[in-house]
Amino acid sequence: MIKLRVPATSANLGPGFDCLGIALGVYNTFEITPADSFRLEGIPREYQNEDNIFLQAYRKAGGTEPICVKFNYEIPISRGLGSSASLLTGGVLTAQLMNRSVDLQKAFQIVSDMEGHPDNAAPSVFGGLTASMKGSSEWITRSLPCSDLLRFTALIPDYEVLTAEARAILPESYPRAVAASNSGKAILVCEALSTGDIRLLKEAATDQIHEPYRRTLIPNFETARTIAEEDTGGVVVISGSGSTCLLISDRPLGDRAAFRIMTLPEHWAVQELPVCGGPEILENDSWQTII
16 A cells, blocks of 8 residues: 655746746645556545546556555645645656656656646655746746744635636736736845845835736635735745635734735635645555655
8 A cells, every 4th residue: 555645836926937946735645556457545536537637647647557546635735735736746756656766857747748837746756845837848846945033824714716717817928028027026035035024025026927817717816815914924825726816924923914804705725835745655554755
């Protein structure tokens, strides 16, 4: 039996559209055993079929042996926390573990290909803070430092935003000034995350590529953001395509502010999450990072 868990991820981090991502400590867990036929358990019946993306990724990575997979979901679906990337990573690593040939770089290539962009794929596979891009022949990623001074708090409304909808709302092109400004901001966001410089982060994290459009898909986004930023002095960005928003601050969100957010009409959850490493496998009753 293999027991594997893959972390949630938050992509973009403001201006790092389709390139920056970070792994956060809430997980989807998969328990895999050999079987006479493919069985998927612990998920709604409509996902227990050949279209399941975990199963697609397993086969894409060379998995052929029939397996039974028991799913334990902690990452909310369609909330901008990398649920699909976690499933793809889980499927690819399951095939590699069963074939005793784990190759994280190859796993990253497969997951990025299937996702179509590497921002969630990289931290899902490697953990931590990552910057990624499409190279001339393959996807490229690098791990970046992230200051221990920073806190990451997910603000999660009970409201789905579909990735396709969040991409469709974006313009086909942008003015040169917007592109230039966002490039500089993405670079300085990396510096701010590395040093824990909240003042710099608040200036640099003001995206102009996707957030002005996607915030219209998230009811009470402005209200939640104002409450969180005024309470902590931090900055709130949209996590991936939403609906989750990510508060980055150097002090925790106060109880009163958290209560005000949780009582917004969309029944928001508030969860502080640590930056974490990549996928882990259970060995001798202890979770071990896959290297």
